[in-house]
Amino acid sequence: xxxxxxxxxxxxxxxxxxxxxxxxxxxxxxxxxxxxxxxxxxxxxxxxxxxxxxxxxxxxxxxxxxxxxxxxxxxxxxxxxxxxxxxxxxxxxxxxxxxxxxxxxxxxxxxxxxxxxxxxxxxxxxxxxxxxxxxxxxxxxxxxxxxxxxxxxxxxxxxxxxxxxxxxxxxxxxxxxxxxxxxxxxxxxxxxxxxxxxxxxxxxxxxxxxxxxxxxxxxxxxxxxxxxxxxxxxxxxxxxxxxxxxxxxxxxxxxxxxxxxxxxxxxxxxxxxxxxxxxxxxxxxxxxxxxxxxxxxxxxxxxxxxxxxxxxxxxxxxxxxxxxxxxxxxxxxxxxxxxxxxx
Amino acid sequence: xxxxxxxxxxxxxxxxxxxxxxxxxxxxxxxxxxxxxxxxxxxxxxxxxxxxxxxxxxxxxxxxxxxxxxxxxxxxxxxxxxxxxxxxxxxxxxxxxxxxxxxxxxxxxxxxxxxxxxxxxxxxxxxxxxxxxxxxxxxxxxxxxxxxxxxxxxxxxxxxxxxxxxxxxxxxxxxxxxxxxxxxxxxxxxxxxxxxxxxxxxxxxxxxxxxxxxxxxxxxxxxxxxxxxxxxxxxxxxxxxxxxxxxxxxxxxxxxxxxxxxxxxxxxxxxxxxxxxxxxxxxxxxxxxxxxxxxxxxxxxxxxxxxxxxxxxxxxxxxxxxxxxxxxxxxxxxxxxxxxxxxxxxxxxxxxxxxxxxxxxxxxxxxxxxxxxxxxxxxxxxxxxxxxxxxxxxxxxxxxxxxxxxxxxxxxxxxxxxxxxxxxxxxxxxxxxxxxxxxxxxxxxxxxxxxxxxxxxxxxxxxxxxxxxxxxxxxxxxxxxxxxxxxxxxxxxxxxxxxxxxxxxxxxxxxxxxxxxxxxxxxxxxxxxxxxxxxxxxxxxxxxxxxxxxxxxxxxxxxxxxxxxxxxxxxxxxxxxxxxxxxxxx
Numbered sequence: 001x002x003x004x005x006x007x008x009x010x011x012x013x014x015x016x017x018x019x020x021x022x023x024x025x026x027x028x029x030x031x032x033x034x035x036x037x038x039x040x041x042x043x044x045x046x047x048x049x050x051x052x053x054x055x056x057x058x059x060x061x062x063x064x065x066x067x068x069x070x071x072x073x074x075x076x077x078x079x080x081x082x083x084x085x086x087x088x089x090x091x092x093x094x095x096x097x098x099x100x101x102x103x104x105x106x107x108x109x110x111x112x113x114x115x116x117x118x119x120x121x122x123x124x125x126x127x128x129x130x131x132x133x134x135x136x137x138x139x140x141x142x143x144x145x146x147x148x149x150x151x152x153x154x155x156x157x158x159x160x161x162x163x164x165x166x167x168x169x170x171x172x173x174x175x176x177x178x179x180x181x182x183x184x185x186x187x188x189x190x191x192x193x194x195x196x197x198x199x200x201x202x203x204x205x206x207x208x209x210x211x212x213x214x215x216x217x218x219x220x221x222x223x224x225x226x227x228x229x230x231x232x233x234x235x236x237x238x239x240x241x242x243x244x245x246x247x248x249x250x251x252x253x254x255x256x257x258x259x260x261x262x263x264x265x266x267x268x269x270x271x272x273x274x275x276x277x278x279x280x281x282x283x284x285x286x287x288x289x290x291x292x293x294x295x296x297x298x299x300x301x302x303x304x305x306x307x308x309x310x311x312x313x314x315x316x317x318x319x320x321x322x323x324x325x326x327x328x329x330x331x332x333x334x335x336x337x338x339x340x341x342x343x
Numbered sequence: 344x345x346x347x348x349x350x351x352x353x354x355x356x357x358x359x360x361x362x363x364x365x366x367x368x369x370x371x372x373x374x375x376x377x378x379x380x381x382x383x384x385x386x387x388x389x390x391x392x393x394x395x396x397x398x399x400x401x402x403x404x405x406x407x408x409x410x411x412x413x414x415x416x417x418x419x420x421x422x423x424x425x426x427x428x429x430x431x432x433x434x435x436x437x438x439x440x441x442x443x444x445x446x447x448x449x450x451x452x453x454x455x456x457x458x459x460x461x462x463x464x465x466x467x468x469x470x471x472x473x474x475x476x477x478x479x480x481x482x483x484x485x486x487x488x489x490x491x492x493x494x495x496x497x498x499x500x501x502x503x504x505x506x507x508x509x510x511x512x513x514x515x516x517x518x519x520x521x522x523x524x525x526x527x528x529x530x531x532x533x534x535x536x537x538x539x540x541x542x543x544x545x546x547x548x549x550x551x552x553x554x555x556x557x558x559x560x561x562x563x564x565x566x567x568x569x570x571x572x573x574x575x576x577x578x579x580x581x582x583x584x585x586x587x588x589x590x591x592x593x594x595x596x597x598x599x600x601x602x603x604x605x606x607x608x609x610x611x612x613x614x615x616x617x618x619x620x621x622x623x624x625x626x627x628x629x630x631x632x633x634x635x636x637x638x639x640x641x642x643x644x645x646x647x648x649x650x651x652x653x654x655x656x657x658x659x660x661x662x663x664x665x666x667x668x669x670x671x672x673x674x675x676x677x678x679x680x681x682x683x684x685x686x687x688x689x690x691x692x693x694x695x696x697x698x699x700x701x702x703x704x705x706x707x708x709x710x711x712x713x714x715x716x717x718x719x720x721x722x723x724x725x726x727x728x729x730x731x732x733x734x735x736x737x738x739x740x741x742x743x744x745x746x747x748x749x750x751x752x753x754x755x756x757x758x759x760x761x762x763x764x765x766x767x768x769x770x771x772x773x774x775x776x777x778x779x780x781x782x783x784x785x786x787x788x789x790x791x792x793x794x795x796x797x798x799x800x801x802x803x804x805x806x807x808x809x810x811x812x813x814x815x816x817x818x819x820x821x822x823x824x825x826x827x828x829x830x831x832x833x834x835x836x837x838x839x840x841x842x843x844x845x846x847x848x849x850x851x852x853x854x855x856x857x858x859x860x861x862x863x864x865x866x867x868x869x870x871x872x873x874x875x876x877x878x879x880x881x882x883x884x885x886x887x888x889x890x891x892x893x894x895x896x897x898x899x900x901x902x903x904x905x906x907x908x909x910x911x912x913x914x915x916x917x918x919x920x921x922x923x924x925x926x927x928x929x
Contacts, residue, residue, distance in 0.1 A: 013812075013845040013892045017838050019609030019616065059468055064444070078471045082644010085472070086637045093633030100626035111401040111615050113601055113733060116504035167559040167569075174564055175554065189660060209660065226438045227568040234540070234565055234659035267660060271684065272544025272700060273565070274537055275662045289664040290541060291680045292765060292775055305776055307679060309688030309699050337544035338688060338697035339554045 019108065027102045037102040044095030051087035058084055175339060178236040179210050180315060180330040186240060186264065187211040194324040197259050200242040203281040207267065208238045210327075235335055237267035237275055238315055240325070241297055243284055251300040257316040259325065264315040265301050266335040269293055271308035273337045286312070310338065402624040403604035403617035407494045412628060413487035414515075416635035417480045418590065424477040424639075425579065431467055433459040434529065434575035436568040445652055453656035456531040456571045460651055476643030481523050483639065485671045488516045496718065496748050498735040500603045502728070506719040508596045511589050513716045518582050518589070520671055525578040527649060527669055531571055534649075536657025537666050539570060548700035566659060606734045606846035608839050615733070665765060677761030678703035681782050714751070725878045739808070740847045742801035743882025746794040753793035757786045798885070805887040808844050811836055812890055813898035835899065845889050 026033045058080035118126070139146050185194045189207035192214030200206065213233060215223050224232055245261035257263070265286075267275045274290035284298040293308030295301040301312035313335050316328035334342055385391050402408075435455035441448050443458065444465040453461075463470035492512060495501050501509040524542075528535040543565045546557045562569030601615045610616050618624050642648075654663070668676055679700065687699035722744060723729065738745040760767065761782045768775035815833035822830050836844070890898070 013890055013895050014838070014842045016611070017608045017842055020839065064465060064468055064471075075471060077468060078475070079644055081469050081472045082476075082640050086640035086644060089633045089637030089640055091637075093630045093635075093637055096626050096630030096633065100623050100630065104622050104626060106618070106623065108404075108616050109399070109401055109619055110609070111601070113613055113615055115731065116600060164559070168562045168567075169558060171554045171558045207660065227436065227566075230566050230659055231564045237660035272541040272548075272679070272704075274541060274666070275660050277662065278664060289662055289765070290537065290666050291676075292779065293684065303684055306779070307682050307684040307699050307703075309684040309697065337547050337700065338695045339547040339557075340549075340551055340694050340696070341554055342695040343690060343693045 019110070022107050025102065025106065028106075034103065037098065041095045041099045041103070044091040044098065048088045048091040048095070051084045051091065055081060055084040055088060171341070175336070175342075176334050177330055178335060179212055179232050180236055180327045182327065182329050183320065184327045185211040185320065186238065186317075186325040186327070187214055189237075195240065196323050197242075197262055197319065197325060200240070200262060202242050202244055202261065204242050205277070205279045205281070206240045207277060208240050208264070209233065210236050235268065238264050239267045239277060239279070239286065240264045241279065241284070241286075243298055247284065247298045249299055254300065254314060254316070257314055257328070259317050259319055262317060262325065263297060264317050264325075264327075265295075265297060265312040266315070266331060268312075268336040269308060270303075270310040270312060270335075271306070271337060276312070397598070398621045399619040400598070400624075401601070401615050401617045401619060403602050403610075403615060405605060407498070408602065409631065410487055410491040410494050412631055413635055414484055414491055415590065415594075416632045417484040417487060417639065418586065419632065420480040420636050420639050421477060421484060422583070424473045424480060425583075427473045428463065428470075428477060429579060431459060431463045431470060432456070432529065434572045436531065436566070436571050448652065448655070451656065454531045454571070456529060457651070457656045460530040460532070464652060472640070472643050474643075475646070475648050476639045478527070478648045479642040479646070480639045481526060482648075482669070482671075483635070485516070485519050485523060488512070488519055489671075492516060492715075493748065493752075497738040497745060498603070499732060499741060499744065500735055501719040502732040503723065504731050505596070505600055505603075506723075508593060508600070509719050510716055511593045511596070513712065515586065515589050515593065517712055518586050522578060522582045522586065523669055523671060525574045525582065528574050529571060529578060530649070530651045531657050532651035533654040533657055533661060533663060534651075534666060536566070536659070537662055538668055538672075540565060540659065545700060545704045548697040549705060550696055550701065566657070601733070603733050603735050605843070607843045610734065612731070612733050665769075667763065667766070670759075673762035674755050674758035675704050675708045675762075677758040677764070677782075678707050680764055681758075681761045681779050681786065683783070711751075718747070725875055725882060727875075734846065734848075736848060739801040739804035741883075742798045742805075742886060745801050746798040747882070749797040750790035750794040754786060754790045757782055757789050761786070802885055802887060805847075808847070809887055809890055812841055812844055812895060814902060833902070835902070847889050 027037045028034075058077065062077045062080055064075070064077040134140060186208045187194055187210065189209055192209070192211065194211060195206060195208070210232075213224050213229060213236070217223060222229070240262060241264075242260075242262045245258070248258060248261060248263065250258060267277065269276050269288040269290065271288065271291055271293045274288050276286050276288040276293075276295070278287040278289055279285070279297075280287070284296055285294050285304065286297055286301070287294045288306070288308070291307050293306035294304050295308070295312050296304045297312075301314060303309065303311060313331040313333050315331055318326055318328045320326045381390070433455045437455045438452050439455050439458050441451050441453050441458045441461060443449070443462050445461050448461060460474075463474055465471070495509065495512070524538070528539050543557055543561065546560060547553045549556060557565070560570065560573070561567040562573075602617070604610050604615055604617065618627075667673070682699050682703040684699045687697075687702070689696045689698070761779070764775055764778045764782065767773065767778055815835045818832045818834050820832040822832050824830065835841070
């Protein structure tokens with residue numbers, strides 16, 4: 001309450017001088033200036049009309065498509081349409097504001113505020129009406145009706161949630177495997193050709209896929225296409241690197257996973273799943289361009305920097321009878337970002 | 344018909360308005376068609392009663408009140424350009440062969456979403472312009488909301504009775520950000536696909552339910568064929584609907600509360616001084632809509648944004664260096680980059696808890712948003728100030744408040760820098776590792792330092808205000824006394840300015856005294872009372888009270904006395920300036 005009192009009698013170091021005198025603008029007192037401002041506003045509006053006409057002319061005259069790089073790489077059509085539309089809009093805006101500033105009355109006026117709160121009478125009247133309504137409904141006196149109604153409406157939340165069940169299948173063990181399997185050939189990304197160890201020199205990195213993603217069935221239709229292709233690609237992508245075998249320090253049990261210093265890792269970052277491919281061949285570091293997790297490929301793809309917590313999964317390699325690189329098996333752990341059930 | 348009529352007399356009406364204060368501007372005569380239409384409508388809608396108060400509603404004028412308007416108008420631009428885009432864009436992930444005008448992609452197998460985006464850009468006239476205007480307007484929308492939020496916070500405009508409007512505004516910012524993310528994902532290009540893939544990783548990091556949420560969101564394993572159509576529905580229906588409703592509520596509350604105003608002569612807590620809605624404010628705001636629209640057209644026509652044709656279609660096995668989300672998603676991405684990995688992932692009882700992802704990208708943004716939402720309530724809890732406030736405060740008037748927001752801004756800015764650590768490393772030729780290590784420390788120390796510096800700075804500025812009030816402002820005129828001493832002449836502030844400066848609310852130190860008094864009584868203080876007291880003394884202690892009337896009068900009397908002593912001679916300033924120039928050591 002003391003705050004209330006203070007507010008009523010503020011200690012004013014300086015008395016409120018009150019609203020200043022209204023000062024007249026040149027356009028208020030000089031008819032020539034007023035006419036000039038009027039012409040300026042109208043001129044802006046006319047300019048807007050000109051721009052609109054230019055827009056329509058540009059729309060029909062300038063072809064788009066192959067010549068989109070003209071006019072400094074901007075696209076002639078886009079440039080002309082953009083500039084003419086901007087001219088039309090901006091001159092309307094500037095015109096109206098110029099009109100408001102120069103010609104419309106500029107006397108400030110005062111309005112009193114009212115408290116946001118309702119008056120005491122209104123509150124009482126509302127409470128009374130509410131009370132009457134509730135009394136007449138008898139909701140307080142009939143708990144059976146009230147509780148069953150709350151229960152019935154509340155239960156309706158369940159179908160609202162259950163109805164969303166078919167948004168997707170359950171995860172099952174889908175995240176635990178990829179289409180890699182024993183004998184699956186490693187193929188170059190894009191072209192899909194298999195790889196011989198002799199194709200790679202020390203320091204090379206090849207982006208790869210399982211060859212199945214490029215294969216066709218008897219009728220010449222791809223084995224994987226559309227969504228299926230993308231889902232499998234998203235998990236099965238690999239990088240293949242060759243380093244001096246003496247640089248590589250394989251983990252226990254992985255001694256026979258490399259072929260003459262050729263190692264294969266999942267390309268999918270264990271952080272949030274970006275494909276990784278920035279390779280420093282001297283240090284054997286592979287860096288993810290999304291969040292800069294860095295993995296040492298000569299040390300089991302150990303995390304040497306950044307936010308990832310786990311090494312990239314390694315694909316055990318072998319060579320088939322034709323001399324091509326193939327997988328010994330699927331990855332031995334799930335690829336990509338961590339998830340709760342991963343273990 | 345009526346328009347030609349008013350055009351015909353347009354010139355004379357305009358001049359009449361200027362010279363007669365607009366009382367006769369546009370009253371509809373009874374017999375006129377406009378009058379008849381108005382009567383028809385009023386008999387059914389009661390328009391006159393509704394419009395009676397609002398047509399001449401007063402809006403105070405200040406450049407900073409325009410920031411929210413930018414956000415509002417860019418939202419309108421988003422609606423207009425967005426509808427245009429929906430006429431050609433097809434939200435489908437079905438594989439098609441691109442056959443459009445863009446040479447370098449012709450014949451490629453791409454998703455229908457990507458193909459239709461290319462068509463929009465290269466085969467639909469004005470399509471690229473609309474796409475770029477839409478994206479630029481989105482940038483502008485979010486940027487304007489953020490700057491508007493800062494303006495509202497720094498000036499104390501969020502205080503009672505406007506706390507709920509603050510909450511609505513925060514929700515608008517959150518929804519706007521989500522709307523942006525869902526929007527830039529729709530072209531299904533390389534960059535946005537990488538973003539969606541990362542989002543899948545974020546979702547999977549949620550303990551217990553993450554994997555299920557991911558499968559339900561994507562309709563199976565990433566990427567599936569459902570995410571683009573689902574994001575589309577969210578982008579064009581769900582979030583815009585919510586945004587529209589919240590913007591309407593935001594505007595209604597603004598009208599109901601009436602706008603805040605800066606203190607000054609004739610401006611009090613009880614009134615609002617400014618221009619009437621009709622004509623000046625309506626004209627300025629309406630004109631400003633065209634300006635915002637025009638600026639987005641200019642940006643869309645001149646500056647390429649999100650060139651998806653250069654990124655190419657999404658391929659889950661590819662990525663580009665320098666992958667970055669739109670700027671407003673930058674700070675959580677930065678948090679994700681600098682959170683250390685190895686010590687934060689745990690495996691136990693056959694499950695994996697990936698805190699290195701879950702904390703920075705799910706928990707931290709949620710936490711920051713909650714803090715933002717609660718700021719008005721935290722402040723009013725600490726200050727115990729339950730009064731209505733309609734006069735704005737300058738940032739320096741509330742050092743604790745200002746320092747809090749500057750600390751938050753510093754945190755945001757450092758996180759945002761972290762989101763571009765690779766770009767910083769390239770541009771400034773620095774080690775990305777060292778930038779990251781530095782930022783890991785800086786995001787904690789930086790805000791603390793920023794808080795301390797800002798608080799002291801505000802208090803110094805308060806002192807400066809008091810100096811100006813008591814001893815006048817520095818004129819820049821150097822005076823030389825008869826004894827050869829130099830001094831700068833001070834002149835008293837203009838009355839208007841002096842009055843505005845003394846309007847600084849002295850209640851914050853008062854609230855502190857009250858708290859101390861209450862603590863002084865023998866009855867045991869509550870735990871929350873003690874916390875409040877400590878926060879209050881730190882946040883609101885140390886402020887300088889405005890001078891009292893006695894102090895002002897004494898200082899002015901003193902100044903007048905000194906002036907009498909000083910010998911007044913013409914040209915003194917010239918000579919003294921020359922003298923100073925000669926004496927300056929080089």
